[in-house]
Amino acid sequence: MRPALVLVSHSQAAAEGVAEIARQMAPDVTVLPAGGFEGGVGTSPDRVLEAVSSATEAGAGVVLLTDLGSAVLTAEMVLEMLDEEVAARVRVPTAPFVEGAVAAAVEAQQGGDLDAVERAAVEAGRLFAPAPAQDPASQDDRVPAPGEAGTRADSTGESAHATVTLRNPLGLHARPAALLARAVAELGVPVTVDGVNAASVLELMRLGATGGQELTVVAHGPGAQAAVRAVVAQVAEGFGEA
Numbered sequence: 394m395r396p397a398l399v400l401v402s403h404s405q406a407a408a409e410g411v412a413e414i415a416r417q418m419a420p421d422v423t424v425l426p427a428g429g430f431e432g433g434v435g436t437s438p439d440r441v442l443e444a445v446s447s448a449t450e451a452g453a454g455v456v457l458l459t460d461l462g463s464a465v466l467t468a469e470m471v472l473e474m475l476d477e478e479v480a481a482r483v484r485v486p487t488a489p490f491v492e493g494a495v496a497a498a499v500e501a502q503q504g505g506d507l508d509a510v511e512r513a514a515v516e517a518g519r520l521f522a523p524a525p526a527q528d529p530a531s532q533d534d535r536v537p538a539p540g541e542a543g544t545r546a547d548s549t550g551e552s553a554h555a556t557v558t559l560r561n562p563l564g565l566h567a568r569p570a571a572l573l574a575r576a577v578a579e580l581g582v583p584v585t586v587d588g589v590n591a592a593s594v595l596e597l598m599r600l601g602a603t604g605g606q607e608l609t610v611v612a613h614g615p616g617a618q619a620a621v622r623a624v625v626a627q628v629a630e631g632f633g634e635a
Contacts, residue, residue, distance in 0.1 A: 394451065394452060394453045395422055395453065395504075396422075396454040396455060396456055396501050396505075396506070396507045396510045397422065397423035397425065397448035397453050397455050397456075397501075398412075398415060398422065398423070398424045398425070398448075398455070398457075398458065398494060398497055398498055398510075399425050399426075399427055399444045399445050399448055399456075399457045399458070400412050400415075400424065400426050400427065400428065400494055401427050401428065401436055401441050401457060401458065401459045401460065401464045401467060402426070402427075402429070402436075402459075402460040402464065402490065403428065403429070403435055403436055403460060403463075403464060404428050404429055404434060404460075405426070405428040405429030405432075406428070406429075407460065408426035408428025408429070408460075409426045409428065411426070411491050411494050412424045412425065412426040412494075414491070414494070414495060414567065415494045415495055415497075415498035416498070417567065417568060417571070418495055418498050418499050418502070418567065418568075418571040418594060419498035419499055419502035419571070420502070422498050422501045422502050423448055424494070424498060425444040425447060425448055426444070427440045427441045427444040427445075428440070436463060436464045436467040437467070438467055438470050438471055438474070441457075441467055441468060442474055442475075445457065445471060445475065445479075445483060446475075449479050449483070452482075453482070454482040454483070454484070454507035454510075455482060455483045456484050456486065456497050456507070456510050456511050457471075457483055457485045458485075458486070458488060458490055458493050458494055458497070458514060459485065459490065465485065468485045469485070482507070484507060484511040486511050486514050486515045488514035488515045489517055489518050492517040492595055493513075493515070493517045493518070494514070495517070495594060496513040496514055496517035496593075496594065496595050497511070497513050497514040497517075499513070499571060499574055499594045500512075502575060503575060503578040503579075503592070504578075517595055551613070551614060551615060551616075551617040551618065552611070552612070552613050552617055553612050553617040553618040553620070553621040554609065554611040554612070555609075555610050555621050555622075555625050556607050556608065556609050556610070557607070557608055557610060557624075557625040557628045557629055558605065558607050558608075558628075558629075559602050559603070559604060559605065559606045559608055559628060560605075560628075560629065560630075560631040561604050561631055561632060561634045562604045563604065563634070564601070564602050564604050564606070565597055565598065565600060565602040566598070567594075567598060568632065568634075569632035569634065570594045570597040570598045571594045572627070572632050573586075573591060573594075573597060573624070573627060573628070573632070574591065574593060574594040574597060576623065576624070576627055577591040577592040577620075577624065578592045580616070580620045580623060580624075581616070582612050582613075582614055582615070582616045582619075582620035583612060583613050583614060584610065584611070584612045584620050584621070584624055585611045585612075586600070586608050586610055586624070587600055587602070587608055587609055591610070591624065608628060610624045610625055
């Protein structure tokens with residue numbers, strides 16, 4: 394059973410908006426907003442308790458994300474109100490609200506357990522850190538020409554690479570990034586796009602890739618060539634937007 398998300402915000406509209414984004418990324422994951430307080434700004438223990446109870450009633454674990462400090466207090470209050478067995482299945486990580494919700498939802502969609510979903514939310518915080526410089530030694534000796542694929546052997550086995558032009562007019566925004574990340578996760582082969590983990594929706598979005606930009610796809614290990622072909626084909630098709 395996939396873990397669920399409960400989003401606790403001081404604003405009902407904010408919680409519902411982030412929930413809408415997360416559901417677009419992860420259509421099979423339960424994402425429940427619990428925002429606002431009696432029609433105004435604030436957090437309601439009753440609303441949070443109702444959302445958590447609904448999310449856990451079938452036995453699922455829940456990652457509960459909060460927007461501001463006092464929302465954490467509300468979440469902790471709700472944890473104390475739950476039965477011990479239910480409370481053990483609820484996590485309240487320190488994570489960014491929007492990015493954490495997106496990362497956690499995609500991880501749950503990809504089959505991650507409660508620990509993995511919580512970890513994804515926390516690690517989303519590195520989105521705010523400067524992008525690390527790429528190690529030239531980790532790159533292929535030669536960047537292939539557009540549309541060309543290459544294969545070579547390395548210390549880990551098969552390695553393949555190719556370039557493809559991003560056709561989406563709006564670039565690699567949330568929806569195509571989520572589709573690509575899910576597809577790569579299902580391949581089970583380590584794949585990078587322009588040097589970032591292609592199974593991470595946040596890393597893909599962080600590229601800021603625009604329509605018409607050329608992307609370099611690299612995979613390593615058994616099945617690398619097939620994985621590169623699959624990613625190139627999906628990008629070339631434009632994710633239904635081109």
